[in-house]
Amino acid sequence: MLRRTFLGAAAMLALTGAASAQEPLKIGLILPMTGPFASTGRQIEAAAKLYMQQNGDTVAGKKIQLIVKDDTGTADVTKRLAQELIVNDKIAVMAGFGLTPLALAPAPLATQAKVPAVVMAAATATITEASPYIVRTSFTLPQATVPMAEWAAQNGIKKVATLVSDYGPGIDAEKAFTSAFTAKGGQVENLRVPLANPDFSPFLQKVADAKPDALFVFVPSGIGAQFMKQFVERGLDKSGIKLIGPGDVTDDDLLNNMGDVALGAITTQHYSAAHDSPENKAFVEAFKKANNGMRPNFMAVGGYDGMHLIYEGLKKTNGQGGQALIDAMKGMSWTSPRGPVSIDPQTRDIVQNIYVRKVERRDGELYNVEFATIPNVKDPVKAAKSN
Amino acid sequence: MQSDTADNVRAALGRRGRWGWGEVAFWLVAAATLVFLPERHLILNEIAIIGLFALSLDLILGYAGIVSLGHAAFFGLGAYAAGILAKNGIGDPLLGLGVAALAAAILGFVTSFLVLRGSDLTKLMVTLGVALVLGELANQMSWLTGGADGLQGITMGPILGLFEFDIFGTVAYAYSLVVTFVLFVIARRIVVSPYGLSLRSIRDNPLRARAVGIPVNRRLVAVYTLAAAYAGVAGALLAQTTQFVSLDVLAFHRSADVMLVLVIGGVGYLYGGLIGAVFFKVLQDVLSAWTPQYWQFWIGLILVLLVLAGRERLTDRVRALRPRSRRGLATDKARPLPTTTAREV
Numbered sequence: 001m002l003r004r005t006f007l008g009a010a011a012m013l014a015l016t017g018a019a020s021a022q023e024p025l026k027i028g029l030i031l032p033m034t035g036p037f038a039s040t041g042r043q044i045e046a047a048a049k050l051y052m053q054q055n056g057d058t059v060a061g062k063k064i065q066l067i068v069k070d071d072t073g074t075a076d077v078t079k080r081l082a083q084e085l086i087v088n089d090k091i092a093v094m095a096g097f098g099l100t101p102l103a104l105a106p107a108p109l110a111t112q113a114k115v116p117a118v119v120m121a122a123a124t125a126t127i128t129e130a131s132p133y134i135v136r137t138s139f140t141l142p143q144a145t146v147p148m149a150e151w152a153a154q155n156g157i158k159k160v161a162t163l164v165s166d167y168g169p170g171i172d173a174e175k176a177f178t179s180a181f182t183a184k185g186g187q188v189e190n191l192r193v194p195l196a197n198p199d200f201s202p203f204l205q206k207v208a209d210a211k212p213d214a215l216f217v218f219v220p221s222g223i224g225a226q227f228m229k230q231f232v233e234r235g236l237d238k239s240g241i242k243l244i245g246p247g248d249v250t251d252d253d254l255l256n257n258m259g260d261v262a263l264g265a266i267t268t269q270h271y272s273a274a275h276d277s278p279e280n281k282a283f284v285e286a287f288k289k290a291n292n293g294m295r296p297n298f299m300a301v302g303g304y305d306g307m308h309l310i311y312e313g314l315k316k317t318n319g320q321g322g323q324a325l326i327d328a329m330k331g332m333s334w335t336s337p338r339g340p341v342s343i344d345p346q347t348r349d350i351v352q353n354i355y356v357r358k359v360e361r362r363d364g365e366l367y368n369v370e371f372a373t374i375p376n377v378k379d380p381v382k383a384a385k386s387n
Numbered sequence: 388m389q390s391d392t393a394d395n396v397r398a399a400l401g402r403r404g405r406w407g408w409g410e411v412a413f414w415l416v417a418a419a420t421l422v423f424l425p426e427r428h429l430i431l432n433e434i435a436i437i438g439l440f441a442l443s444l445d446l447i448l449g450y451a452g453i454v455s456l457g458h459a460a461f462f463g464l465g466a467y468a469a470g471i472l473a474k475n476g477i478g479d480p481l482l483g484l485g486v487a488a489l490a491a492a493i494l495g496f497v498t499s500f501l502v503l504r505g506s507d508l509t510k511l512m513v514t515l516g517v518a519l520v521l522g523e524l525a526n527q528m529s530w531l532t533g534g535a536d537g538l539q540g541i542t543m544g545p546i547l548g549l550f551e552f553d554i555f556g557t558v559a560y561a562y563s564l565v566v567t568f569v570l571f572v573i574a575r576r577i578v579v580s581p582y583g584l585s586l587r588s589i590r591d592n593p594l595r596a597r598a599v600g601i602p603v604n605r606r607l608v609a610v611y612t613l614a615a616a617y618a619g620v621a622g623a624l625l626a627q628t629t630q631f632v633s634l635d636v637l638a639f640h641r642s643a644d645v646m647l648v649l650v651i652g653g654v655g656y657l658y659g660g661l662i663g664a665v666f667f668k669v670l671q672d673v674l675s676a677w678t679p680q681y682w683q684f685w686i687g688l689i690l691v692l693l694v695l696a697g698r699e700r701l702t703d704r705v706r707a708l709r710p711r712s713r714r715g716l717a718t719d720k721a722r723p724l725p726t727t728t729a730r731e732v
Contacts, residue, residue: 033679042680070679074640075537075633076625080429087555088426101537101633108630112554124536167526167535195526195535 024063025092025319027310028085030078030106032098033070039222039253040098041070044120044303046291048095051307054286059311060319067091073098075105082106086113092314092321093118095306100124100168107131116313116326120306121299124169125381128348135329135348137309137341138302139270140379141169141218142176144246147354147374148268149180152214152244159187160244161207162216163200165223166192173218173246176380198223200230207241208234214242221251221297225258232261242266247368250359252297256366262359267368270352271298271338274367283337296337305336305350309343340376347382396584404579413658414568421561428556434668435563436624441648441660442567442574443617448646449655450578451610452590453502456511456642457518458618460498461491463637465619467525470538470632478544480627484566487623488616495615499608515639522637537633541626552628559628566624567661570617575657577613586610651693 247269333342652663
């Protein structure tokens with residue numbers, strides 16, 4: 001009977017594995033669809049599906065099949081799923097990757113199997129260096145942070161306190177901001193908050209006592225609302241301390257529910273749902289329509305552009321994957337909903353405009369409204385290395 | 388009278404120590420998957436590892452009655468030990484396993500003294516706390532562990548200098564399966580020994596066990612250390628076969644998942660962890676392929692139904708279908724011990 005249970009399970013496995021009549025081009029989309037980072041996965045999946053809906057599912061005469069897998073935000077699962085997709089499903093390209101470790105775990109596989117990996121979300125600068133087959137359509141944290149430091153220095157801010165979540169990307173943001181801002185003659189005090197279950201109030205009290213001109217904040221996109229609430233509870237919104245940071249804290253997905261406290265926060269990032277261009281208007285409208293009014297955020301645009309990159313790459317290679325595909329992706333440029341973007345042929349990282357935005361109310365909803373543009377920003381970490 | 392009891396105990400233990408047909412079949416099927424399910428070796432590898440991890444939890448929970456919500460501490464420590472070793476150029480897998488087992492055993496030994504104190508609730512808190520402390524240490528010591536980015540650049544050497552890890556996961560699965568089997572056999576030997584019997588009496592009634600002269604604390608320290616070493620090996624297997632370690636090897640959900648796996652399969656029964664792992668992972672894989680967004684809903688529903696409808700463990704129903712004649716025969720020879728049931732091996 002033991003045997004029967006086991007065989008039954010095995011048969012079930014075999015059934016789900018065997019399903020390939022004719023050979024479509026397969027794209028493996030690995031995302032955190034459940035767990036604390038589920039919103040990232042949902043945004044990207046929705047955007048990828050929208051792209052396929054708008055552009056058809058045939059490229060270079062071949063049918064495109066999107067296989068979505070949930071890695072629950074756990075790196076070893078990501079790696080196993082990537083391996084299964086490569087070995088069993090023979091995917092042409094993999095994509096997704098919600099967090100830095102989730103993108104780094106399958107990197108050796110991409111190299112080994114020569115399967116391009118399109119990073120649509122994870123934002124630590126070093127990711128594209130982990131494999132020559134990784135290309136990124138999201139952003140890097142220093143890319144969004146350094147312009148913030150420059151803007152702050154130019155706009156009369158002299159003393160800044162930084163408050164970041166204590167993990168890789170947070171420390172990246174802190175370092176990028178601090179070095180760029182002190183280089184311009186500013187003064188910085190660094191504070192770090194634990195990543196899990198953060199209580200911001202003691203840190204915010206310190207900030208209130210230190211009375212800096214501005215508070216620089218980076219928290220992962222889900223935590224922003226909680227931070228805003230405590231920011232107000234401590235009365236910092238009335239203290240004249242400006243709130244600045246990379247755009248994660250005023251994530252479009254959550255911004256509207258934060259309420260008026262978010263008004264006036266100044267952030268720098270590559271995408272806002274309020275970006276003023278015909279491409280973006282069409283994108284936001286179609287996205288909302290397909291997803292019950294959900295507003296696309298920077299994750300969604302990463303997924304949308306990632307699919308665009310894959311489609312265009314496959315068109316160029318006539319449906320070929322592997323080395324040819326990654327070569328085709330290098331140097332590609334197009335107009336995304338976020339504005340003009342291109343893939344740096346050297347680093348395979350995205351080059352894009354960074355916008356300075358301010359939270360304002362428009363048509364009754366809160367938006368990050370862009371008021372200044374820093375064009376064609378490359379990832380500053382890799383730019384510094386190559387110089 | 389005295390020797391009569393001793394004989395009875397010896398006979399009962401000997402009877403439990405014998406391998407049943409079901410068990411042989413179980414391992415034969417497991418070995419057969421190496422040949423017959425080549426596409427599924429990656430997930431089977433994960434199942435073997437989780438099975439071993441659940442087995443290790445069963446040693447303390449099922450056999451010694453120590454509840455733990457932080458068993459991932461040992462799993463994670465083993466994973467990091469093996470990973471860091473391999474990253475620094477010592478890529479021999481078996482050596483890595485040994486080091487991981489040793490590191491986890493040391494941590495298990497040291498923390499066992501904390502766990503001995505207090506009630507079940509205290510134990511839950513202490514084990515949880517140890518895992519949290521380790522998780523935060525791994526996060527802070529990013530020069531050693533890679534922090535939130537995970538440990539990069541692990542390259543494993545071939546096993547015994549012969550078998551190179553391949554992309555299909557076949558060698559990885561064979562390796563994990565063999566290690567799990569060997570450790571299972573050892574655990575099986577231990578739980579049918581008089582030592583194992585004394586553990587169960589401690590679990591059933593620590594006060595009485597102490598009264599009859601069992602050195603309760605020493606026994607518990609020993610089994611906790613052993614279970615920690617097992618968990619360390621499971622973690623090392625994961626690190627070596629995936630060649631990557633990230634902070635979530637120490638995360639709370641690891642400890643919770645393994646508890647779930649064990650409860651599904653059956654506590655206090657060595658196959659419980661293995662069967663639970665097969666059931667849980669296969670269910671998860673099938674459901675999440677079917678609906679990547681909502682599979683957790685279905686898995687939750689199925690688990691609730693399973694517990695409500697079954698009450699008894701999966702393995703019990705399997706057992707109920709086994710021919711009764713053998714069991715009857717056995718009772719003729721020696722009466723079963725009053726407080727322990729036949730299913731406890």
